[in-house]
Amino acid sequence: MTNGAESARAGTKLDVAGALKDAGLAALVAFGLFSLILGLRTEQSQISQQLALIPRPFLLAAAVAIVFAGRFAVALWFRRGVDIDPGALVPAGLAAKLDRLGHYAAPALLAFALATPFLFYSNRYILDLGILVLTYVMLGWGLNVVVGLAGLLDLGYVAFYAVGAYSYALIAQHFGLSFWICLPLAGIFAAFWGVLLGFPVLRLRGDYLAIVTLAFGEIIRLVIINWQSLTGGPNGISGIPRPSFFGIPFSDDEHGFAAAFGLEFTPTHRVVFLFYVILALALLTNFVTLRLRRLPIGRAWEALREDEIACRSLGINTTHTKLTAFAIGALIGGIAGSFFATRQGFISPESFVFMESALVLAIVVLGGMGSQLGVAIAALVMIGGFELFRGFEQFRMLVFGLVMVAIMVWRPRGLVAHRSPSVHLVERKIIPAAIVEEARR
Amino acid sequence: MSAPLLSIRGVKTFYGNIMALAGVDLEVREGEIVTLIGANGAGKSTLMMTICGTPPPREGQIIFDGRDITRLATHEIIRSRIAQAPEGRRIFPRMTVFENLQLGAAVTEFVHFDEDLERVFTMFPILAKRREQRGGTLSGGEQQMLSIGRALMSRPRLLLLDEPSLGLAPLLVQQIFGAIRNLNEREGLTIFLVEQNAHHALKLAHRGYVLVNGLITLQGTGRELLERPEVREAYLDGGRVPRD
Ligand SMILES: Nc1ncnc2c1ncn2[C@@H]1O[C@H](COP(=O)(O)OP(=O)(O)OP(=O)(O)O)[C@@H](O)[C@H]1O
Numbered sequence: 001m002t003n004g005a006e007s008a009r010a011g012t013k014l015d016v017a018g019a020l021k022d023a024g025l026a027a028l029v030a031f032g033l034f035s036l037i038l039g040l041r042t043e044q045s046q047i048s049q050q051l052a053l054i055p056r057p058f059l060l061a062a063a064v065a066i067v068f069a070g071r072f073a074v075a076l077w078f079r080r081g082v083d084i085d086p087g088a089l090v091p092a093g094l095a096a097k098l099d100r101l102g103h104y105a106a107p108a109l110l111a112f113a114l115a116t117p118f119l120f121y122s123n124r125y126i127l128d129l130g131i132l133v134l135t136y137v138m139l140g141w142g143l144n145v146v147v148g149l150a151g152l153l154d155l156g157y158v159a160f161y162a163v164g165a166y167s168y169a170l171i172a173q174h175f176g177l178s179f180w181i182c183l184p185l186a187g188i189f190a191a192f193w194g195v196l197l198g199f200p201v202l203r204l205r206g207d208y209l210a211i212v213t214l215a216f217g218e219i220i221r222l223v224i225i226n227w228q229s230l231t232g233g234p235n236g237i238s239g240i241p242r243p244s245f246f247g248i249p250f251s252d253d254e255h256g257f258a259a260a261f262g263l264e265f266t267p268t269h270r271v272v273f274l275f276y277v278i279l280a281l282a283l284l285t286n287f288v289t290l291r292l293r294r295l296p297i298g299r300a301w302e303a304l305r306e307d308e309i310a311c312r313s314l315g316i317n318t319t320h321t322k323l324t325a326f327a328i329g330a331l332i333g334g335i336a337g338s339f340f341a342t343r344q345g346f347i348s349p350e351s352f353v354f355m356e357s358a359l360v361l362a363i364v365v366l367g368g369m370g371s372q373l374g375v376a377i378a379a380l381v382m383i384g385g386f387e388l389f390r391g392f393e394q395f396r397m398l399v400f401g402l403v404m405v406a407i408m409v410w411r412p413r414g415l416v417a418h419r420s421p422s423v424h425l426v427e428r429k430i431i432p433a434a435i436v437e438e439a440r441r
Numbered sequence: 442m443s444a445p446l447l448s449i450r451g452v453k454t455f456y457g458n459i460m461a462l463a464g465v466d467l468e469v470r471e472g473e474i475v476t477l478i479g480a481n482g483a484g485k486s487t488l489m490m491t492i493c494g495t496p497p498p499r500e501g502q503i504i505f506d507g508r509d510i511t512r513l514a515t516h517e518i519i520r521s522r523i524a525q526a527p528e529g530r531r532i533f534p535r536m537t538v539f540e541n542l543q544l545g546a547a548v549t550e551f552v553h554f555d556e557d558l559e560r561v562f563t564m565f566p567i568l569a570k571r572r573e574q575r576g577g578t579l580s581g582g583e584q585q586m587l588s589i590g591r592a593l594m595s596r597p598r599l600l601l602l603d604e605p606s607l608g609l610a611p612l613l614v615q616q617i618f619g620a621i622r623n624l625n626e627r628e629g630l631t632i633f634l635v636e637q638n639a640h641h642a643l644k645l646a647h648r649g650y651v652l653v654n655g656l657i658t659l660q661g662t663g664r665e666l667l668e669r670p671e672v673r674e675a676y677l678d679g680g681r682v683p684r685d
């Protein structure tokens with residue numbers, strides 16, 4: 001430690017030897033890992049129909065060299081002799097700047113979202129991507145209630161997404177109800193399933209809760225696959241009614257949206273409409289969550305996350321608190337699910353696999369549990385990033401993993417770690433001056 | 442004499458198959474400070490928690506203010522105006538002092554919130570100064586004050602305090618005990634206090650009980666218990682009376 005303190009005083013004294021040792025070790029590990037994965041390649045010989053091993057020494061050497069150089073640079077950076085606070089590897093100044101940036105980030109993001117359909121009107125791809133990102137923002141905010149606020153680790157969130165999607169599809173098809181009636185119905189249905197899941201897991205916490213919710217997610221998916229008469233099984237449901245502009249369909253005839261507003265027909269109208277629908281739904285989610293956080297129930301969620309026993313000793317009904325968290329989370333997931341169904345026009349069990357739950361959970365965790373802005377940014381980065389790297393098919397997951405590790409190292413509590421108190425007192429005058437005076441002494 | 446505010450009769454509490462309370466009988470009358478002393482693992486905290494219903498007793502009866510609360514859920518018991526500052530303080534670390542106090546008032550529906558807040562801030566002025574600070578960043582003593590303050594926010598008729606002096610410097614212990622005495626003398630609050638610091642506790646309390654392995658072995662006024670050789674032997678440093 002004295003060593004570290006001394007070099008800190010010396011400013012940026014570089015510990016080259018230590019970094020070299022570090023890098024060497026990393027290179028050795030890389031060699032071990034890559035020698036079979038990259039160093040050898042199996043190929044079926046055309047003539048003998050046998051597998052032949054083809055060594056690729058240069059590729060292996062290159063990979064090891066990259067690891068060595070990268071590790072050396074990183075080690076050198078961290079061994080500058082600066083005392084590192086393991087909680088926050090980002091220098092304090094930068095963290096403060098990030099937080100200040102957060103102040104402007106929310107309005108800027110909102111303005112950008114509102115303007116997107118105008119900016120990219122002719123770019124269908126961007127609009128579709130925007131809708132996808134916003135769907136995940138909404139899912140993230142929904143799961144944030146359960147995981148971020150109430151502290152209940154839910155690995156089966158996709159179940160409610162699925163219930164919402166299937167409820168919408170079935171209600172709309174069988175009863176011919178419009179999107180705007182089906183939407184809340186599907187949400188309520190999902191909330192009902194949320195409560196149903198909530199009951200058996202009331203006594204569980206942490207890992208156990210995670211396992212049971214994981215199983216619940218799979219059960220819902222398996223039921224959907226096997227209940228062929230209702231859900232169509234693996235074939236899914238197609239021909240789900242598309243949303244209309246408050247009764248006016250987006251079709252290419254005289255009753256359509258374009259004709260009604262005297263515009264030339266283009267399929268983009270519907271996409272733009274869907275974009276604003278999901279944006280409005282997401283904003284509504286955000287608004288409701290923020291309001292709930294200020295109400296006693298929201299405060300109880302957070303208290304539950306912090307300390308369940310203390311909660312009980314304060315007379316908070318923890319059963320109630322947990323069930324409402326599950327219900328609200330499921331409601332939001334269900335509404336997002338029914339939006340998904342109407343947008344796609346087709347749903348099948350394949351859209352509701354565990355990977356989706358993991359992705360939404362990753363968004364919540366990376367965003368900083370409990371932070372609305374963080375979740376929105378994380379959804380944008382993750383879903384947008386996923387698309388960005390679509391070209392590098394095989395490396396996509398690798399980059400995804402690296403980004404996750406990097407964020408967890410640099411911002412261990414998520415992108416926006418700051419938890420803002422749910423009450424700021426404007427009215428400070430209720431503390432008598434004498435008390436404050438006394439406190440100062 | 443009127444009926445006691447809290448009466449515990451033959452209460453047995455189990456953790457699985459392990460019996461932590463083996464039939465406890467105890468009474469707390471209105472306006473009293475009653476203290477419970479005992480060695481580590483005697484079951485003191487278990488008794489406090491049993492009164493609040495987590496875990497519920499397997500046998501026996503708990504009567505509060507003439508009502509049988511033995512089988513009620515914890516939140517219902519707290520609603521009948523029993524408050525607890527549990528062992529280890531258990532404040533909410535990521536929430537501010539103010540939010541912690543607000544949660545304490547959850548059962549009162551905030552009808553006299555401002556008034557109660559002022560009362561707590563008058564009692565512990567340091568909390569007023571720290572009101573926007575996160576609970577987890579308070580010092581141990583401040584956390585203890587917050588824990589007691591939070592319990593008081595529900596305007597209890599009976600306050601349960603589990604080792605409020607734990608880990609505090611002598612000066613702070615005096616301050617906390619002074620606050621407890623004030624609550625009792627000025628506001629007539631009934632207090633049931635668990636303490637390791639037997640000397641201070643017995644001097645403060647009107648009456649005391651000694652708990653050994655889940656059973657009450659001794660009871661009497663605070664003075665009486667302080668004089669008992671068994672008590673001095675076991676809890677007061679081998680019979681030497683410490684100076685205050
Ligand atoms: N949750 C639990 N599960 C199982 N056993 C427990 C549990 N809590 C307490 N016990 C056991 O019950 C007995 C009484 O514990 P309790 O916490 O009531 O003691 P205590 O008198 O408060 O001790 P201390 O002075 O150390 O706080 C101990 O033997 C303890 O190991």
Ligand SMILES: [Mg+2]
Binds near residue numbers: 486487528603
């Ligand atoms: Mg104890």
